[in-house]
Amino acid sequence: MTATIINGREIAKEIRSKITMDVQQLKKKYQKEPLVITIVIGENLSSELYLKLRNTACIEVGITSEILRFDANVSEATILQTIQDLNNDPSVHGIFIQYPVAPHLSVNKLMQCVAAKKDVEGFNPENLGRTLVGDEVLVPCTPLSVLTILQHEQIQLQGKDVVIVNHSNIVGKPLAALLLNRNATVSIAHVFTKNLKAYSSNADILITGAGVKNLITKDHIKNKAIVVDVGIIETKDGVCGDVDFESVKEKAAVITPVPGGVGPVTIACALSNMVKTYQKCVEDK
Numbered sequence: 001m002t003a004t005i006i007n008g009r010e011i012a013k014e015i016r017s018k019i020t021m022d023v024q025q026l027k028k029k030y031q032k033e034p035l036v037i038t039i040v041i042g043e044n045l046s047s048e049l050y051l052k053l054r055n056t057a058c059i060e061v062g063i064t065s066e067i068l069r070f071d072a073n074v075s076e077a078t079i080l081q082t083i084q085d086l087n088n089d090p091s092v093h094g095i096f097i098q099y100p101v102a103p104h105l106s107v108n109k110l111m112q113c114v115a116a117k118k119d120v121e122g123f124n125p126e127n128l129g130r131t132l133v134g135d136e137v138l139v140p141c142t143p144l145s146v147l148t149i150l151q152h153e154q155i156q157l158q159g160k161d162v163v164i165v166n167h168s169n170i171v172g173k174p175l176a177a178l179l180l181n182r183n184a185t186v187s188i189a190h191v192f193t194k195n196l197k198a199y200s201s202n203a204d205i206l207i208t209g210a211g212v213k214n215l216i217t218k219d220h221i222k223n224k225a226i227v228v229d230v231g232i233i234e235t236k237d238g239v240c241g242d243v244d245f246e247s248v249k250e251k252a253a254v255i256t257p258v259p260g261g262v263g264p265v266t267i268a269c270a271l272s273n274m275v276k277t278y279q280k281c282v283e284d285k
């Protein structure tokens, strides 16, 4: 039997229409335009695509989005000062840093510099720490997207064996915290995992975000598994994920496609975080 294929675009549309109403009401209440600034350093084709999609989504829900661009060789001091200025600017309600950034910049320093209440991505140590202890306020957008999809499909997490293939700070680690907070049993695999199949084939829920085409084949999953593909790989034939979709969909119970799965929901989750930072900034919480 073929798996249920999740329609991330539809889920994202539902979220966006709720956010549009929320933003309308909040603008009326606060009499202030929500403004979110994205810092872009250098040029990156996939970042540009993502920025364009996010910008369109901001316009649709009524959030003003502006981009501050810097050369790839900009100094760390300039970027840190820019973030400080945005932190202190009361007309700015949210800050994004577009990753990846050039290697001479410390990602951790940039993340730490963004004020917790303007931290749309939930990467500031205060927000990440709160996510870790189950006080989820501003949660990183991609993990939130995966959780949103699982909840939307009413997939129970408590007691489930979940394997995440990704141990990055922006995907795997915060996602593990979200799932542990909901009493799943979580294993994290990465490039040094000795036998990926031994883990993945026992997972009730397999979430993969390695950025490696065809990393997950039908032999990597158990029958009727839930498979969520976070990976985005650009190929000459278009975008694909980590999962060999055609074979895996014949064995899984539920599967997310790429494109049209996690990606659109991630953008919707970013909008939802922007509403939170807007409220926090205006109400000074």
Ligand SMILES: NC(=O)c1ccc[n+]([C@@H]2O[C@H](COP(=O)([O-])OP(=O)(O)OC[C@H]3O[C@@H](n4cnc5c(N)ncnc54)[C@H](OP(=O)(O)O)[C@@H]3O)[C@@H](O)[C@H]2O)c1
Binding pocket: 142, 145, 165, 166, 167, 168, 169, 170, 171, 172, 189, 190, 191, 192, 193, 196, 209, 210, 211, 212, 215, 229, 230, 231, 232, 233, 262, 263, 264, 266, 267
């Ligand atoms: N859909 C969305 O909304 C969304 C959002 C963000 C990112 N993404 C995509 O998600 C992927 C991951 O993004 P990221 O920023 O987290 O990238 P990243 O920092 O490169 O993380 C990739 C992770 O996968 C692991 N990995 C790589 N190759 C592997 C292999 N052969 N076997 C097992 N594990 C392997 C890496 O382990 P090591 O660190 O040990 O190498 C690392 O933990 C990318 O394709 C990115 O484009 C999608």
